Amino acid sequence: MNILITGGAGFLGTLLARRLLQRGTLCGQPIDTLTLTDLHPVADPGLLADPRVRRDAGDLLQRLDSLMAGDHDAVFHLASAVSGECEADFALGLRSNLEATRRLLEALRAQQARTGQAPLFFFASSVAVYGGDEAVPLPPVVRDDTLPTPQSSYGIQKFICEQLVADYTRKGYIDGRAARLMTVSVRPGRPNGAASGFLSGIVREPLAGIDAICPVDPSTAVALSSPDTTIAGILRVAEASRAEFGGRTALNLPALSVTVAEMLQALERSAGQAVAARVTVQPDAAIARIVGGWPSRFESERARRLGLPADASFDAVITQFRALAR
Amino acid sequence: MNILITGGAGFLGTLLARRLLQRGTLCGQPIDTLTLTDLHPVADPGLLADPRVRRDAGDLLQRLDSLMAGDHDAVFHLASAVSGECEADFALGLRSNLEATRRLLEALRAQQARTGQAPLFFFASSVAVYGGDEAVPLPPVVRDDTLPTPQSSYGIQKFICEQLVADYTRKGYIDGRAARLMTVSVRPGRPNGAASGFLSGIVREPLAGIDAICPVDPSTAVALSSPDTTIAGILRVAEASRAEFGGRTALNLPALSVTVAEMLQALERSAGQAVAARVTVQPDAAIARIVGGWPSRFESERARRLGLPADASFDAVITQFRALAR
Numbered sequence: 335m336n337i338l339i340t341g342g343a344g345f346l347g348t349l350l351a352r353r354l355l356q357r358g359t360l361c362g363q364p365i366d367t368l369t370l371t372d373l374h375p376v377a378d379p380g381l382l383a384d385p386r387v388r389r390d391a392g393d394l395l396q397r398l399d400s401l402m403a404g405d406h407d408a409v410f411h412l413a414s415a416v417s418g419e420c421e422a423d424f425a426l427g428l429r430s431n432l433e434a435t436r437r438l439l440e441a442l443r444a445q446q447a448r449t450g451q452a453p454l455f456f457f458a459s460s461v462a463v464y465g466g467d468e469a470v471p472l473p474p475v476v477r478d479d480t481l482p483t484p485q486s487s488y489g490i491q492k493f494i495c496e497q498l499v500a501d502y503t504r505k506g507y508i509d510g511r512a513a514r515l516m517t518v519s520v521r522p523g524r525p526n527g528a529a530s531g532f533l534s535g536i537v538r539e540p541l542a543g544i545d546a547i548c549p550v551d552p553s554t555a556v557a558l559s560s561p562d563t564t565i566a567g568i569l570r571v572a573e574a575s576r577a578e579f580g581g582r583t584a585l586n587l588p589a590l591s592v593t594v595a596e597m598l599q600a601l602e603r604s605a606g607q608a609v610a611a612r613v614t615v616q617p618d619a620a621i622a623r624i625v626g627g628w629p630s631r632f633e634s635e636r637a638r639r640l641g642l643p644a645d646a647s648f649d650a651v652i653t654q655f656r657a658l659a660r
Numbered sequence: 661m662n663i664l665i666t667g668g669a670g671f672l673g674t675l676l677a678r679r680l681l682q683r684g685t686l687c688g689q690p691i692d693t694l695t696l697t698d699l700h701p702v703a704d705p706g707l708l709a710d711p712r713v714r715r716d717a718g719d720l721l722q723r724l725d726s727l728m729a730g731d732h733d734a735v736f737h738l739a740s741a742v743s744g745e746c747e748a749d750f751a752l753g754l755r756s757n758l759e760a761t762r763r764l765l766e767a768l769r770a771q772q773a774r775t776g777q778a779p780l781f782f783f784a785s786s787v788a789v790y791g792g793d794e795a796v797p798l799p800p801v802v803r804d805d806t807l808p809t810p811q812s813s814y815g816i817q818k819f820i821c822e823q824l825v826a827d828y829t830r831k832g833y834i835d836g837r838a839a840r841l842m843t844v845s846v847r848p849g850r851p852n853g854a855a856s857g858f859l860s861g862i863v864r865e866p867l868a869g870i871d872a873i874c875p876v877d878p879s880t881a882v883a884l885s886s887p888d889t890t891i892a893g894i895l896r897v898a899e900a901s902r903a904e905f906g907g908r909t910a911l912n913l914p915a916l917s918v919t920v921a922e923m924l925q926a927l928e929r930s931a932g933q934a935v936a937a938r939v940t941v942q943p944d945a946a947i948a949r950i951v952g953g954w955p956s957r958f959e960s961e962r963a964r965r966l967g968l969p970a971d972a973s974f975d976a977v978i979t980q981f982r983a984l985a986r
Contacts (some may be wrong), residue, residue, distance in 0.1 A: 424831060481909070484823070484826075484827070487827050487831070497820050498816070499814050500810075578797070581809065582795075629814045
């Protein structure tokens with residue numbers, strides 16, 4: 335089996351690639367090659383050393399012809415311009431998220447016409463499809479059939495791509511599954527300036543002996559998923575039968591609903607008061623408004639039917655992060 | 661005020677153009693020019709004679725540069741490849757519905773950057789965004805916040821364009837409003853081979869002394885709107901304030917819910933038993949399946965708040981059609 339991961343050098347792409355190579359199979363088929371394409375070159379030493387790995391770096395739209403010269407049995411499409419970029423540069427979002435996905439799907443349609451096989455296609459959508467405003471408030475609990483009303487170009491583009499994936503699947507061009515990822519916490523690495531960045535930073539930085547700012551009121555409720563739970567969700571959705579997946583509409587991956595105060599309490603339980611004290615609450619109205627617009631409570635029946643639990647607690651999420659960091 | 665109607669030589673485009681010229685104003689501003697662009701040339705003598713009318717014929721994507729050389733204060737975007745075409749020719753639907761709308765919106769974004777004014781933009785979406793299948797059945801009553809799960813490429817493309825209109829509006833590039841049109845009945849003219857065609861044909865043909873086939877069980881429930889009610893809805897939505905429109909999500913125009921049997925009874929009341937007897941029920945499984953997949957009952961609170969009633973009865977719809985035909 336030949337697999338392509340777009341965004342393959344990113345945090346989730348790297349984790350997914352490692353997990354696939356560890357398992358050695360996808361949908362019961364041995365993995366022959368794993369192509370990782372990304373704007374940035376793959377740098378993970380373990381991935382670079384694996385003979386199954388093919389690397390490709392550059393703008394996805396420009397790399398597409400070359401990438402699609404060979405056939406892919408499965409594609410994990412994780413590449414995306416992020417929310418802040420799309421808000422700042424409208425044309426960039428249209429190009430990197432909408433146009434790149436369209437072109438990728440068209441290339442897979444041509445592949446299906448050539449081979450007679452509909453490739454597996456996982457699309458990483460986002461909880462950012464949900465949002466409310468004055469006119470149309472977000473319901474208190476988001477369900478699988480809650481109508482998304484995206485409040486950002488990024489969310490709009492993700493929601494549009496979900497529709498394309500559904501239609502290419504209905505037509506038999508791909509075997510597509512879109513799943514909406516929650517905010518991933520705790521992400522390793524450096525602060526990335528995203529509005530959601532503090533949801534990792536208020537744990538990661540104190541554990542590294544660095545002071546951190548919490549820019550929202552601690553009573554703010556958020557919906558999170560640990561890296562492990564997120565990757566498990568992606569693989570379960572990719573390997574589900576069509577009947578298990580249930581329709582062609584994007585599925586909400588499981589979410590742990592916690593308040594920021596509960597996150598900080600878990601940090602204190604895990605690492606002690608001195609570490610937790612490195613977090614200073616210093617509200618930032620702009621970030622508070624963005625984060626407050628995100629859904630924090632989900633009832634995700636489809637994820638439950640797939641046997642996908644949310645993280646058990648934020649204590650468990652911290653334990654996972656500290657084991658990874660060790 | 662300079663207005664552009666795409667699909668301006670079609671049935672609804674022609675009706676809308678006539679109504680606008682009769683009124684002479686849109687949003688309280690006098691109409692200086694009304695540009696009608698369509699794949700086919702405008703043929704309506706009344707429109708051709710009006711000095712405010714500009715005609716333009718050809719493929720919208722190819723005409724766009726020339727059309728957008730001048731500024732448009734308001735655009736009614738009705739042009740679309742229809743459902744059957746999009747199902748038969750996937751690339752055509754992507755091009756005529758998705759790509760043409762994207763390019764039109766990009767041209768209006770450029771206009772807004774040039775003029776500082778966000779043009780009014782009405783997008784004709786469709787009840788075809790709704791549909792159900794085995795995995796995700798359609799709810800018995802469709803509400804404003806019912807999640808569309810389109811079951812056709814046409815429905816997917818309309819739903820995608822709704823999202824683009826919402827985001828261009830949020831960004832201030834256009835003042836966009838998308839409204840979902842119901843099946844329009846009774847359409848004048850000749851049978852057009854659409855799956856919904858019989859919903860006009862079973863009235864129009866018998867009244868013209870021609871036999872007609874009803875391809876579905878008469879107990880089939882459908883959601884209809886007369887031409888007058890549809891045009892009134894388009895104009896009300898276009899002229900609503902943003903607060904009245906309520907958000908940026910597409911609005912369901914009002915629907916008259918009737919069974920085909922009730923339509924035939926109304927025909928008999930209007931024109932007598934001999935006319936109604938020209939309709940023969942001859943079920944066609946393919947058409948019955950398509951029509952049976954459409955929603956037939958709506959609760960459209962947003963349309964009600966705009967003061968938009970559905971047609972009072974199918975008797976009234978027939979009366980409207982007979983007055984037009986006279």
